[in-house]
Amino acid sequence: MAMDISFVVNGKRVNIYGNPTARLLDALRDYCGLTGVKEGCGEGECGACSVLVDGKLVNSCIYPIAKVEGKEVLTIEGFRGTEKYEVLKESFEAAGAVQCGFCSPGMLMAAESLLRENPKPDEVQVREAISGNLCRCTGYNTIVEAVLDASIRGEGLW
């Protein structure tokens, strides 16, 4: 029951002939070589595989590729060239919000998703926005501080 699925990843058109129930995560990592998208749990609990689909944050590990037909996917590899990424990166570095790094790309995508919708979030809104992204190293507070800092330093970008 393979079918043709066509979508845009980081600005480039991708055509896949495959099982429509295949995971977007595997399409991104194995087919597109975008290994910045991580697999932490495989069941939508940890957020390490977070990407944006038409601007909306999704767990790519439980997202069948049939659902991205005709849509645009943004992964960390597409986001990292942007000015907004640079602001977030500097804030994460300054706050000490990176340790083992395995949650970091997904965490940045969650932050980007929040700031697109709400460029001036308060602390509680940041906590809510990243609550689907698990981190076992930092205890989260430095990440919260980083996102708040980015929202101030990046004023006007989002």
Next chain:
Amino acid sequence: MRDSISKPITRVDAADKLSGAACYIGDMRLEDMLYAKTLRAAEPRAKLISIEYPELPEGYFVVDKRDVPGENRVKMLIDDQPFFAEEVVNYIGEPIALIVGKDKEVINKLLEDIKVEYERLQPILCIDNITAPPIYGENDSFADYSLNKGDLQKARAGAAYVYEGIYETGYQEQFYMEPQGVIAEFKEGKVSIYGSIQCPYYVKNAVVSCLGSAPEDVRIVQAATGGAFGGKEDYPSLLAGQAACAAIKAGKPVCLLLDRNEDLEATTKRHPAKITLKSYIDESCRILGLEADIALDAGAYAGISGVVLQRAMFAAAGVYNIENLSIRGKAIATNKAVSGAFRGFGSPQAFFAIEMHMEHAAKAIGIDPLQYKLSNLVKQGDRSTTNGILRDKILLPEMVDRVLEMSGFTEKRKSFKTERAVGALKGIGLSMFFHGCGFTGNGEQDHIKAKVRLTKDIHDRVEILIANVEMGQGVQTTMRKIAAAAMELPIDSIIFANPDTDRVPDSGPTVASRTTVIVGKLVYDAALKLKEKWQAGAASEVEEQYKYPQGFEWDNDSFSGDAYTNYSWGVNAVEVELDPITYESTIKGVWTVFDIGNPIDDRLVRGQIDGGIVQGLGYASMEVMENLQGRFRQRTSTDYIIPTAMDIPEIKSELMCEPFKYGPYGAKGLGELTLVGAPIAYALAVENALSINIDTLPVRPEHLMEVAADGNGY
């Protein structure tokens, strides 16, 4: 005293990790690489009668005990654990074989079609009243130790009060964000292992013994490692041996990555513990003596349980000066996944027991628990549990004062009492604890004998060659800082790549809060040596090896002397509010003071503090893992809950620094200490909110509801 080295610098590995460029083991693709998945035991204890494999397509392989060219035993302290099960299986999830091939879906289908016939044996599933035949030895214990100090008879005779309690703690899963994995490659007679690992040389020794090969024919390279917390200390040795056998058989590189649920079910976790304490107290409320009995649930194989047990025993008296001690410890074999290392390594269990015990004893006597604790504190010059001398100044009284002040402890205790009278369930608790840094007992001087090397090339770049790994804690940054500061060089002239055993000497594993204090000091000493013989434009090399500092002594047969050369200390307060109907808790605040000597980088230190505290709060409150008939009830990431950003309040931390003269720039150990105190302070806060005694971790709302309903003890 704070040194300029404490000033934070940007982590050297942050940019690659944020951008997704960092290469973890699951991101590596070798040419022609095959995948492997594990056939696991479905019974907790059984004889393997037969295994019927489906017909394998071309290019697919079964790898099992018959494919181990050397010893089918994972090299550890006791070599009892097979890489692949032989006649029996001893826990659900124990590996029996690998299915190896190109397509993961085909492998999964093949696994489903394997038929394993078992003959069930009576399993051992708890640590009390064992009736089934032993799994190990005659007494079913991997370790059975006793430790005596002073004369407990004297304490018994002089006691005005005797208080006894039993304390239990549960499993805790490391839940590093990146599940375990390795890739093995076999080329021209040499096996290379790439992996998410803490201890490259442990893996190397295990693979050498598994393959029966010469040491130079095995090479281990660490990949970017997505968290470990002890969970990647010993288990990767098993995976590496299996993958190596598979790569040799298939003649192609083999990638063995666990998925999350396999990792939860089959890899090591924190030991559940049952600790009985009995203290003998005189008229003036001085503790004369303590009897302790520590039982650890070690799981099916020995692993490193004996060492975990030692650390738990040596911490049994907590931060208190008790002259007469009798401590017994056992690591009991059960038909469950192997218990292993997890940040704290036996001490979170032991400190929970003694801190709750002290609190409850004071309440029973009718005195203020905090005053009782303070009046019995150890101080400089006192003797440790193992009769070692506590040589450095102990700042606990000042630390307690500061935490009381930061948290508003005393006022809150008063006002919460008033609020409780009108139904608001608020409480605050305070814990005191230490962590002995570096290997326990004779580990550093007799077993590890750490060696480090620094090289300088003709461009005057210096490379740090050590076997310790970056796993999130920041070692690539701290080691560069130490070397750069010692040689007065800019940080970017120092290179520190992920360790490759073909290039780095054995500086020991990345465990036991030893990397900064032990290996960091060797790097510092080597850097000074290199600086002394520095010739611009000329290549050179220096080595340093660990020397046991003069004046310390340890006897491993009697467990007497200095169990550690240095101790870090902590005081934590936690405030909670409980829902009066559901008894679910909200953590309102956390306040901490730590003495970790001189910090090497303030920002990395905060990272360790926050992260350890949150893992500790998870352990105390929500991380429930129960084993029923040999099977974990929480074996998916949906069932096993760890804290999210919503569960954590602001954490206010300060440092007080008593430097260690044998640490680099006066630094002591840090990583594990930070997890030890928060669970206790949390439990004491809940205890305060409900005016009950808590003796079990995790503290579960459903248990609290039962207590509230029937009015009996917890």
